[in-house]
Amino acid sequence: MLRRSSLVLWALALALTALPYAISLTMEGSGFLTMSMAGTCPGFELHSDVSMALLPLYVVPEPLIALVGFGFWLLLVRKGRPRWGRAAGWLAAVGVTWPTLLELGFAAVDLVGNEGCRQTWAPFFRGAMSIMWTAGDALTLALILVAVRVRRTTPRGWIARTAGAVLAVLLLVGLQTGDSVVGKVTEAAEEKCRPWDLRQGTRPAGRTDRETAFVCVARRNSRLLPRRFRELPDAELVAFGRSLCRASVRADPKELERLRGETGVTVGIETTQALTLLCPEVDAREQAEEERQDAENDAFIATAKKRCASLPPHRPRIRPAVQGAASMWSDYGAVTAFEGEEPPEGAALDKAFGNDLVGAVKGELAILTADEAMHVCVTVEGYGTRPPVEREGWEKVVEIGYTSPEGELTHWAEAAADLPNPLVKGPGRYRVRVHMRGADAAMKDDGDARQRFLVMIFPGSSRRTEILR
Template structure:
């Protein structure tokens, strides 16, 4: 090996090792430095910063490989040894390939960040500020440039004497130009601020799926933001460019992870600002595994609480004594029924959803093909007994707070009481289409009205349905009972 090459190889090793040597000496003289780490959050989209973030995710495993430790000294030594062995074996060309490959690895590891930082600097101060504070960014860029020096020395060491420098320089310039053009093209494409719609993202599984360059987690987050069906999605963010929106999502994910995956932690809520947090957290679940894990656990806990709540209401209703009719009904059924808006209902098929104006004694009201019965003080479960008769049953008022009877006309011959969750009592219209009387009994209303802490299932309703042409309403016992 020529003396010139030996000097260049030695210079490359020394140059690469110098920062680590200086660090060791400083640590021995002054002790280890404190943890200077911190949190740096930035908003807005800058092509260089985004590309650098993506490249760091790809290059991270490469930089952690032991051959690149200590400024790539092990890699340089290995390449040097390969050159020596290949020359002794009579294959110097193989050695040059090894040396250039080692230099290429160092260039790929250290060149992109300086180029991308310059790209953002040219875009304005806002993009320059999107990187870490200047003193940290400047130091990092300076070290990246410094570590390119050993790569250049390795390239010079394996350069074949006598070959045209002009040709080698031209090839190098072309390669570097291509890298710069690709980076600038990618930056320019991203800088256009693409806003991919649901079809392009193939959110529902039957779109055109034209978006490329995004993984499934990223597509999932964008779909969660831009899904405008059934009140989902986040309209305030839907028009943000893809990359800007993804950067925002990563920022929220990082904040949530620092708070144990809690997407509703104060720091995360503050970053969300005025945006509706519920659909935004739903979108975040699709791209941030830790948030998804915590939300799933919360879902299980919430479902367990709901199940326990419903089970308690069922137990309370089951504990109430059954009604003993004075005459035999055609049908007697019991059900625990839920309402979120005071009432349970019955409708003819063609009148379903029609509102009934008012309730007699604020308990039961009827209209053409529609029935409305009070069941809770706004929200809760009622224990409902339904009885169907072919003739008028005796009036019972003992033990009931209110007893009210109204007329009802059934056009389709079906009277089925339905609650707020769609649960129904079986048909109580024993005579098919025609005129009926509906007599409603209630107790427990006073308790739930006066005490919001009353157990769910305190309200008991008994609904008697029997044929009758009378239109006038009757109040057999008014509330409060006397």
Template sequence: MLTAAAPTLYFLVASILTGGGETVEGFVTAVSSECPGWAIYDRVYFPAYSVIGFPLLATDGAPLVVLGFAGWWLSVRKGRLRLGGIIGRSVAVVLLVRYLPEFLLPTLDAALGPACRQQWGPPGLFDSLVGWGLYDSLPPLLILLAVRAPRRGFVRRGPVARTAAAVLTVAAVVLLPTASAAAGRVSTARELGCAGYGDGTVTGLTTAERLFLCAVRGHGLPTDPSYGSGVEEWDEVTDEVVLAQGRHLCALATRHGGDIDARAVQEAPEASLAVKLASLCPAVAGARQAEEDRQQAESDAYVAGKEKVCAALPRHRPEIRPVRQRRATMWTEFWTIDGWEDGYEGSAPDLVRNLVGSDRGALAIWAADEVGHACVTVESYTRRPPVETRGWEEVVEVAYESPTGSLELVDGYGQRLTGLTTRGPGSYRVRVHLRGRELVTQVPDPPDGAVRILVEVFPGRAKKTVVYK
């Protein structure tokens, strides 16, 4: 009874001596049907918790030991030694069924390999489970020894043997609870040297492990897709636990070709770590790079197809020769393509007739129904070109003041058409011609090259906006 109650008494005394404080170490269990020990524990012991929590089994079964001892003692007093033995053995069997699997099941999984051993948590916790399973099996073994049928006379051991047995028992009682509460390290961003900052004083970690811990705690590299955000509820978990769960998740993802969206990965208890797994898991990093390459190739092919259509369109034939004429397929995600000069980037002038707007050093031209592309031709002149309205649905001319003479059009992909102004800083007129607006706003999937834009830039001091069509 004392052996069963000793751990509870130890923690009670320790709590009183430390002011009632308590440190709790948590871990996330990754369930896998491939590991028999954990499968049995999951299917039998989890559902049986209501029974396991019965008061007689509290304090490692000490109340049941007391009750069994009382039954045995009364049976012996009445001369019914056989009944006393049955009561004692029954108590021992109940305790063995309750506690022995806590040693046998994790030991079985550990014998099958590292992946199954990791089901039971990090090494420190695994050792604690096995140790406590052995310790909790000691009281029922002592009961079996106590009620066994005597075969010979009792031989009293000498003082040396008794002292050694007492020392070993006390050592087991004291050391096992201490080992079960082993503290783990939660390294800071500075200690890990995250993103190139800090001293990187943590030892025993590979570069991949450092990067993974940094990413989980929200201190990863800017190349991380979720840069600047850690994984909720994992940022304060110890290094050892985070890495153990990350390796297990990596093993699951590797079995599925590095796909973190695989069902087995997403259903794992530690699945929230998947978004940060690439730095730790080569299979995930390779799969992510392959997906990025595929998406980039798909995007390049899409853009190339649209550019091919625009390039195949007939060139605009101006009535007078421009200083320069340039064509491009320009893209936007926010309705307009923009014109800026050095030092005036970011300005967004209001549009006239929802087509063109200008401010000092800034220009905006409607190009798509929010997201899309347009086939753009830009012509720069030293004098005013004749007005053309035939073949165009909209034609609007606005004043533009150039502070530096470096106006250029820029699209959403960063493509630029430069050299729009021909006489340096000064006053200009910008005439924009458009066709295809109705087509892209009314048809869900308009044909390539539906929107065509002609922009003519020439010197002029007039300030009035003119709507030709």
């Protein structure tokens, strides 16, 4: 028999399923963000996996599910099959409320776990909106179950009557306990934050230090996370950070792009540095990568030095007072030398573009290279008198004037220890003759340490620039 009370309960349930859609229409730019917060909580992990597997079901509107369930129930009851109608109602109730049922069920699994699990789950049930949606789903479920009930000839067992109440009480107590910790907010200016800075490269020891370091760095650096994440309570911020760690370790481009679209967080270099403070797996990966890059760079430098050392030495026509050779790194398309303690402002480099090879101002010398970042092989010779001009075998030869204020031209980038001071007469006026070859070879594949320079420096008062080849 069709009861009027059942129709009223169905009507209320249908209205409740439609309510969230009506509210969302009045909230500009609103959206629901599902964050996969990390943790070692089995229920939470299972919830994430199951939710992802059932993701297509999220697109089915709950009011449609409820309406279809109501239609089947009404048809079956009128056909005299109330028990089949009850089954249809149950399916509709589960179809409408399954996301909440999953959250409550898996949260109950973790409730007996450690404090961290309660902290991980608490954000799902905190705040007015979360409480409203959970309560609405619970009420919808209850309305449909009551509406489709079939009168029993035997009393229902006490276990079935009390299981739901016990579960609800346990969840509320557990989540309330976790929430007392979740609400804590560490300010970036606090004493405990002073040791932690990305620029210092200090690595924390232990879980507590890692969490504190990440929270401090995340709150201090406005470029790491959007403001809504930086202002989360500590435990929620740590949980979100661990979810970023898992995404970083998996390094799936599609997942990272989806994460950027949903949260506005790009897991780039600086964010990854912050994650090394929090997650040992990210820290270990980055240390391994750093060691790999160091080894690769050492091999790169060693190859350049070997390549330069294998070149036949320059045999000058007259004996120089000093001579030295080294592989040097070109920064910004030039190698430079200067006198004094402070690096120059680059005026010599500007002058070098006038003859496409070498420029000088008082106390500063700059030689242009074929590429912006590469090793070049440099031989420096200092003479007491003017040496003969050598053109054969060189692509360019340019001679310019140079004034030495201190008589110590030794700051030749990282090669200073390998090159002598060529200013054999001390402070005063000199001529600098630069020879170059191998520019084309330097621009080809494996062109590092393929360009060679010979720099002759000797006393001379002329300021003229001479293009000798």
